Amino acid sequence: MLGSAWNKGPRRKYESRVEKEVVELKGACGIDMEELQSAVECYSLKVSTVPEKGRSLFVTRDFYPGEVIICQEPYVCVPNNSSSHQVRCDGCFTATNLRKCSRCHVVWYCGSTCQKSEWKLHRLECEALSRLDKDKRQSVTPSIRLMLKLYIRRKLQNEKIIPNTAMDNYNLVQTLVAHMSDITEEQLVLYAQMANLVHLIFQWPEINIKEIAENFSKFACNAHTISDSELRPLGTGLYPVISIINHSCLPNSVLVFEGRSASVRAVQHVPKGTEVLISYIETAGSTMTRQKALNEQYLFTCTCPRCSKVGQYDDIQESAILEGYRCKNEKCDGFLIRTTDGKEFQCQHCGLARDKEEIKKIANELRSLSEEEASKLSSTGNYQEAICIYKTVEKLQTKIYHPFSIWLMQTRDKILKSLMELEHWSEALAYCKLTIPVYQRVYPAVHPLLGLQYYTCGKLEWYLGGTEEAVKSLTKAVDTLRITHGTNTPFMKELLMKLEEARAEASYNWSSTER
Numbered sequence: 001m002l003g004s005a006w007n008k009g010p011r012r013k014y015e016s017r018v019e020k021e022v023v024e025l026k027g028a029c030g031i032d033m034e035e036l037q038s039a040v041e042c043y044s045l046k047v048s049t050v051p052e053k054g055r056s057l058f059v060t061r062d063f064y065p066g067e068v069i070i071c072q073e074p075y076v077c078v079p080n081n082s083s084s085h086q087v088r089c090d091g092c093f094t095a096t097n098l099r100k101c102s103r104c105h106v107v108w109y110c111g112s113t114c115q116k117s118e119w120k121l122h123r124l125e126c127e128a129l130s131r132l133d134k135d136k137r138q139s140v141t142p143s144i145r146l147m148l149k150l151y152i153r154r155k156l157q158n159e160k161i162i163p164n165t166a167m168d169n170y171n172l173v174q175t176l177v178a179h180m181s182d183i184t185e186e187q188l189v190l191y192a193q194m195a196n197l198v199h200l201i202f203q204w205p206e207i208n209i210k211e212i213a214e215n216f217s218k219f220a221c222n223a224h225t226i227s228d229s230e231l232r233p234l235g236t237g238l239y240p241v242i243s244i245i246n247h248s249c250l251p252n253s254v255l256v257f258e259g260r261s262a263s264v265r266a267v268q269h270v271p272k273g274t275e276v277l278i279s280y281i282e283t284a285g286s287t288m289t290r291q292k293a294l295n296e297q298y299l300f301t302c303t304c305p306r307c308s309k310v311g312q313y314d315d316i317q318e319s320a321i322l323e324g325y326r327c328k329n330e331k332c333d334g335f336l337i338r339t340t341d342g343k344e345f346q347c348q349h350c351g352l353a354r355d356k357e358e359i360k361k362i363a364n365e366l367r368s369l370s371e372e373e374a375s376k377l378s379s380t381g382n383y384q385e386a387i388c389i390y391k392t393v394e395k396l397q398t399k400i401y402h403p404f405s406i407w408l409m410q411t412r413d414k415i416l417k418s419l420m421e422l423e424h425w426s427e428a429l430a431y432c433k434l435t436i437p438v439y440q441r442v443y444p445a446v447h448p449l450l451g452l453q454y455y456t457c458g459k460l461e462w463y464l465g466g467t468e469e470a471v472k473s474l475t476k477a478v479d480t481l482r483i484t485h486g487t488n489t490p491f492m493k494e495l496l497m498k499l500e501e502a503r504a505e506a507s508y509n510w511s512s513t514e515r
């Protein structure tokens with residue numbers, strides 16, 4: 001099944017990462033790197049190479065919380081349309097009033113404005129897709145489409161149909177990290193199969209299967225999930241300058257989207273000369289969980305200040321709370337550590353021992369419950385049935401996991417979302433309140449997820465008539481989200497308006513009780 005170009009000759013041994021970066025910085029893309037440096041200089045930024053990390057983005061002036069460090073339109077992007085995701089418009093990612101392209105029957109648009117704005121890119125894709133039979137069209141996943149669009153964009157820029165700019169050209173894609181020598185054989189085979197499909201769809205002799213496979217590997221560690229203001233995933237995009245930003249589990253910046261355009265905002269003071277760092281992953285997990293996620297998808301070992309604590313008492317304690325077990329005494333909030341003989345766990349607060357076998361039994365019961373089934377049920381609108389499964393999971397998790405467990409927090413979040421869909425506001429508020437102390441513990445004070453949870457809490461309190469509580473929660477939401485999301489987006493304008501209305505209502509209620 002593998003393409004001939006891929007099979008011919010031995011797999012090239014790739015140069016070491018940093019060496020490769022230096023070659024790329026000085027060599028093939030020399031001119032573009034200079035152009036890129038002057039383009040990012042306008043943002044008060046500089047690209048430098050750091051040992052063990054490769055290219056990195058540094059600030060050349062102080063940035064303050066809430067300030068946009070850089071924003072960029074995608075080089076290419078696609079909505080996550082699939083059988084398990086809502087279908088969205090290729091232009092603006094909306095999910096309403098959609099119509100399929102009448103020729104290829106693959107791509108959707110909300111109207112002629114989006115269809116016209118995407119036409120330059122879609123024309124060649126449409127031609128290629130409409131040659132496929134129905135079965136083959138089914139195999140055109142969002143990742144395949146992202147690759148088709150990448151090559152079309154390259155072709156249109158080469159032919160000067162779309163202009164090249166310093167921050168928007170294919171040479172920047174060429175400089176992205178691919179990690180070809182580090183990925184598993186299984187991934188390699190998958191990328192080669194996907195590359196074959198792209199080759200077959202295009203039938204363009206000038207594109208080479210090996211290069212397409214390498215670009216799939218680049219997507220895996222450089223593309224970003226485009227999400228809405230409430231961090232619900234909508235699609236995937238490649239932003240070649242934002243892709244220069246490295247990861248930290250204690251980042252100084254956050255990546256958010258407004259429509260398809262991406263903005264990186266400072267969440268704390270970023271002094272001149274500091275590296276801009278965002279988080280690539282969910283940072284609520286233990287060091288081991290975070291390291292695993294980073295190693296598997298991004299193929300590096302994080303050495304940020306949080307990860308450097310691995311093995312120290314603080315880190316052991318944090319892992320035991322976030323992902324470990326609870327004390328047998330229900331009134332005790334202590335965390336458990338395995339005893340030296342490995343047969344039991346011991347509470348580090350009250351000293352009570354807990355039998356490993358008893359925990360194992362409940363863990364097995366938990367494993368037999370299908371959370372996958374619950375997630376399918378809620379994605380098809382069967383919220384009541386999904387809640388039943390999640391509540392059984394929650395009951396068992398409460399028996400074994402620490403009250404600040406992230407597993408318990410995630411289950412309660414799923415129950416909360418389903419309850420909101422069913423408009424069971426009062427129970428939803430109770431669940432939201434259960435999650436907030438965990439959010440406060442696992443996320444830094446300025447984190448979009450914490451801000452959004454305050455927002456949900458505030459909205460529910462307001463619907464339920466708790467105006468004063470709503471004002472407090474919405475104020476906390478605004479304090480956080482004005483930094484992570486800015487103040488000019490429709491989402492933030494709506495939140496600010498809700499806060500104003502809640503304040504007005506609270507002062508009216510107060511003045512009427514005074515009278």
Ligand SMILES: C[S@@+](CC[C@H](N)C(=O)[O-])C[C@H]1O[C@@H](n2cnc3c(N)ncnc32)[C@H](O)[C@@H]1O
Nearest residue numbers: 053054055177221222243244245246247298300
């Ligand atoms: C999106 S790219 C970031 C830019 C990249 N440094 C470059 O040279 O193009 C992601 C890759 O950068 C590297 N990287 C990112 N953050 C890192 C970190 N904290 N430590 C080491 N390598 C890191 C990893 O190789 C990762 O796969």
